[in-house]
Amino acid sequence: MIPLRFDKNKKENKRINIKVVATGVVAITLIGIVGLSIGRFSGANPVVPGAVLDGITAIGGNLNKGFTFLQDNFKDILSFKENSEKVEKLKLENEKLKKEIIVLNNKVDESESLESLKKSINFVDEDYKDKAISASVVGKNDGNWYNTITIGAGSKDGVKKDSIVMNGNGLVGMVYEVSKNYSKAISLLDTKSSVSFKLLKNSNFKGVITQNSSLEDKENYKDKGYLYGYMFDTSYDVLPGDVVTTSGLGIYPEGIPIGEVDKVIDDKNKSMKYVIVKPYVEFKNIDDVTIIEPRNIG
Template identity: 40%
Template sequence: MKKMIRRGGMMIVTFVTIILIITIGITIGGRARVSMPENLIGKVITPVQKVLYKSGQGIEEAIRSLFKFRSIAKENKLLKKEVQDLNQKLIELSLTKDELNELRHLQDALNYVKENNKRNYITANVTGKDTGNWFNIFTIDVGKKHGIIKNSTVLNGDGLIGRVYEVGDNWSKVVTIIDNKSSVSFQVLRSNQYIGVIRGSVKADLTGYLIDPEAEVLVGDKLITSGLSMFEKGILIGEVKEVIKKKDELLKTIIVKPAVNFKKIDKVFIIIPEKLS
């Protein structure tokens, strides 16, 4: 009896084991056949699923591209900022260089003052000018309270600029030698016995003549102030670039290129005449 019960239990265990093995095989290997409803549902869902999958991939790619674009835009913004900073530094360096050049020019003017024992002088900045390309008339930031008086000589390191013709409390106006109402008495640096007068012109050249009709003035001769007019003596005016001698005229006409660049003036040096101060 006991043996029969034992055999029956073994058979049950064996049967259950076989069922489990078959179930595991089906689960792992998948079903050999699917039902008709499942097959129909699969046919309908598969194309839709395919579209949704592709759309999902597209959206994912778009999001990835968006983040990438934002990253690139951020990098571009940083690069632009760096470029702006570099440009600003270049501008500052350029301004520093220009300021150094201006200071060197003023140092040259100061050397003239020291060599000629001038005591009353002051530096100034240009604050405005009349319309046009040339500095015919301009304003500076010093006036009566700084000791400036009318007819003070104005120059820079390149040479003669002009004279003060109007004075306010803290400003003055300067008329330059290229203005057509200006005239300057000069002498030839090569030979100080040759003296003449030049005037400004609308073309920003200086035109004039020598008093001595026999004077041998040449192209390239440098002219300086003679000291016979209101301007201080010995300041470079410019260089002769043309000499004209007409048969019906007694005196030689000269065309002079100014030493100063009258298209750009930032800082000036003013000498106050001792006989007036």
């Protein structure tokens, strides 16, 4: 056997060929196995070539599996850096797509808002359309519901006290305070608000919506964001699902949608017919509004 010698001074500059070393180990192992087999089966016992070949084959197979395992894992290690770079690239692309989606959603919201404001103009007479002001809601009261709102338009924009506020779904409320750049309004949910209404199916069936009503258990309906009021006459035929609009009495122009009747309560003791109205306006979410001048009823 020829011993392998290494020059320590040149060891760092040479790379050991793993396969050569492994081949040498296999060769030495095979020679050893053959020698042992010959010694074991010499003399009275004949040599059994099959047993020797089986041993050699088993060892060779295991070594091949070992080389395959090392080769596969070595490839994985080499490709780890490349895969990491791909993951980072995908993360950056994902963040970019998220920002693009946000921009697109904002554009969609703006488009829908404009369409909503255009629709709100259709609720009023021609006399009011030229004087309509579009503005955004910039503040609200504490709590879930929009009882009071601050609008980003004021006297310099033509907003006046008692101006009517609406959006694409229907009547929101009225302006009660105006400054140069801003104005404040109360919604129909506020206890200081009231509006005369009529039923769309019959304009003779009128009533008043007011959150200051004497209706029992009204807090339960208020928590749901519902409106409530009463009919002027208990004989009026009112049913759930009836559409409610402004009647034209008072400062609100006629025909602005308010909501639909959700429940009718006949109070025989008070001789009152109460109505619970589910509003069209989502008083949890008001972004943009249209403001028109108050009616001159003086």
